[in-house]
Amino acid sequence: MKFHTRRRFLGAAAAFPFVGAAIGQDLPLTPECGPQSALTPRQTEGPYYTPNTPLRSSLVEPGSNGERLVLAGRVVSPRCRPVGKALLDFWHCDENGRYDNAGFRYRGHLFADDEGRFRLETIFPAIYPGRARHIHVKVQAPGRRILTTQLYFPGDARDGLWREELVVAMVSKREGRSAAFQFIVDA
Ligand code: FE
Numbered sequence: 001m002k003f004h005t006r007r008r009f010l011g012a013a014a015a016f017p018f019v020g021a022a023i024g025q026d027l028p029l030t031p032e033c034g035p036q037s038a039l040t041p042r043q044t045e046g047p048y049y050t051p052n053t054p055l056r057s058s059l060v061e062p063g064s065n066g067e068r069l070v071l072a073g074r075v076v077s078p079r080c081r082p083v084g085k086a087l088l089d090f091w092h093c094d095e096n097g098r099y100d101n102a103g104f105r106y107r108g109h110l111f112a113d114d115e116g117r118f119r120l121e122t123i124f125p126a127i128y129p130g131r132a133r134h135i136h137v138k139v140q141a142p143g144r145r146i147l148t149t150q151l152y153f154p155g156d157a158r159d160g161l162w163r164e165e166l167v168v169a170m171v172s173k174r175e176g177r178s179a180a181f182q183f184i185v186d187a
Pocket residue numbers: 046048093131134136
């Protein structure tokens with residue numbers, strides 16, 4: 001599978017210490033992990049995934065006009081153990097509701113640190129016709145199967161794919177929005 005191949009290819013990059021992993025916000029992670037926790041639900045990939053995304057923790061580029069969003073959280077196992085070095089590959093539409101299907105605007109992957117923590121800087125994606133606002137993501141514990149899903153935001157209009165278990169915790173600050181989410185994956 002392409003994704004696994006790419007992960008091996010990026011092994012050297014993953015070996016460097018992960019910097020800036022502190023979650024650094026007062027938000028509770030949603031959902032909480034406990035004895036009754038279910039795996040993070042899978043969702044359709046949709047038509048706009050592009051493989052071989054750049055390794056980066058910020059998708060903000062010169063010319064990014066959208067409101068800033070920091071999405072941070074953890075990747076844990078069903079027994080609530082941190083999944084170190086989990087791979088997270090994000091993609092979402094731009095401030096006008098469009099996907100970049102030629103290049104990699106608002107696309108990128110990163111690795112969680114040894115405690116399963118991740119932090120992505122990006123913009124708050126626009127809503128495009130027919131969908132609730134969302135961010136697509138693939139999450140993979142090292143050597144395990146890929147979880148493909150979507151994250152949603154509190155207070156937005158819902159659609160047929162929207163699920164409560166996939167809604168991030170979020171606060172708005174002067175400098176932008178902070179969101180938090182905990183992925184529970186096969187590990
Ligand atoms: Fe989408």
